[in-house]
Amino acid sequence: MTRKHYVATAATFVVLGLALTGCTAAEPAATADADSATTSTELDAATITVYTSEPQEKIDAIVAAYNEEQPNVTVEVFRAGTGDLTARIEAERTTGDVQADILLAADAPTFEGYAADDLLLAYTPADVESLNQDVVDPEGFYTGTRIIPTVIAYNTTAIDTPPTSWQDLTDSEYAGKITMPNPDVSGAAAFNAAVWMNTDELGEEWLEDLAANEPVIADSNGPVSQAVAAGTQPVGIVVDYLVRELQAAGSPIDVSYPSEGVPYVSQPVGIFASTDEEAASESFVDFLVSEAGQTLAVEQSYLPVRNDVGTPDGAPAMDDITILTPDLDLIAETKAAAVARFNELFQ
Structure with missing residues (x-):
């Protein structure tokens, strides 16, 4: 079977955002x-x-x-x-x-x-x-x-100035403070690994620098959000809806949408x-x-x-979020290799 792969564009997400804003x-x-x-x-x-x-x-x-x-x-x-x-x-x-x-x-x-x-x-x-x-x-x-975008979550009682970009997470001040999900378990995390690897502003060098800060790898997004809310790991890479749920329940957690753009599933x-x-x-x-x-x-x-x-x-309104929209062919072709490289660096 020959598949015709469809690629979203940032412009079409702006149209969606304008509709959602109202x-x-x-x-x-x-x-x-x-x-x-x-x-x-x-x-x-x-x-x-x-x-x-x-x-x-x-x-x-x-x-x-x-x-x-x-x-x-x-x-x-x-x-x-x-x-x-x-x-x-x-x-x-x-x-x-x-x-x-x-x-x-x-x-x-x-x-x-x-x-x-x-x-x-x-x-x-x-x-x-x-x-x-x-x-x-x-x-x-x-x-x-x-x-479902993946974002940066942070504990508001532990972090005074939250990170605003993916690059910020490679700063030594976040060493030992980050948690993120395991791409062998989480489909979103596996997708994200491939997106990061294929984003010019990030790529393998960014993953290597992030790994140098020794993030804690949790099984899935749920434990990541819970660790951030509890403050045991004050910064997390996690899907955004979990942050909203914990905020609504009164947890000291907030979200940052990185300036380079967010991957989404x-x-x-x-x-x-x-x-x-x-x-x-x-x-x-x-x-x-x-x-x-x-x-x-x-x-x-x-x-x-x-x-x-x-x-x-x-x-937030969708037009307030920068969305990373990679070619699906490329992600499909590189996801296994990206997950394997992630595992080499982080586990």
Whole structure:
């Protein structure tokens, strides 16, 4: 299969940002009226399996909201880090078919690879024209479900002057004070390693300088954010929604969006070609990117992929963020080597 790789541009994110700037925070999903939900036909009884890296409480809420629309569909969830999910998928495909119907995890290059291997079913979600087209695969094999930038987090009681750039983190004043996620576990971290390696202002030299400050490598983004909030490691490299959640809970944590730009993942969703429940799987994809599904995403502190559902409290407008938008072909080709180099430097 020949894939046509799609590359987002900074200019198109500015357009999205202008749209989001005019939005107010969304009402809680529980108060949304029936008109805001996806209009869909109630399906017959079916069972679908979702492989996901979403936090358990978030995917539980997603399934519960979906079942309000499709009460006859049972959704079974296997939740793990992206590294464990991709290993499981590889093991299953070598012995037969993938045992899941849906994958909700990781980054676009991961889905590009699965599409190239004929593992994914082409499907264009309902109301796709309402979505940010930068996260929609033009061939229909996957669709982003939220914008998740990686940023610098810092403990406000321990850091007086926060870092404002990735380069700042190589200063000796941060030696022993930084924590970041393991790219062998976190799909976002693996994606970031490749983006940093292929960004002219950063590259391998920056990674080497960062490693000289001996960051603590945590398993995933969750432990990173918790360590920063607790002050055990006062600076962290982490996805931004976790910082907003901890701030809302009263933790002394804040966020800096580095001046060179931030990498982001879009937590795509795709349907495995081996599914026996195509209609139910498609309805689950439809829900994730519907107005109701994206209102819930905002409630869960994510930046949405459509502009009619508001933005999370405390989130910046997208046009205020410099976004790193590398070529997906290049990231896919270099990610394994970038993760291997990361492991050599940091572990």
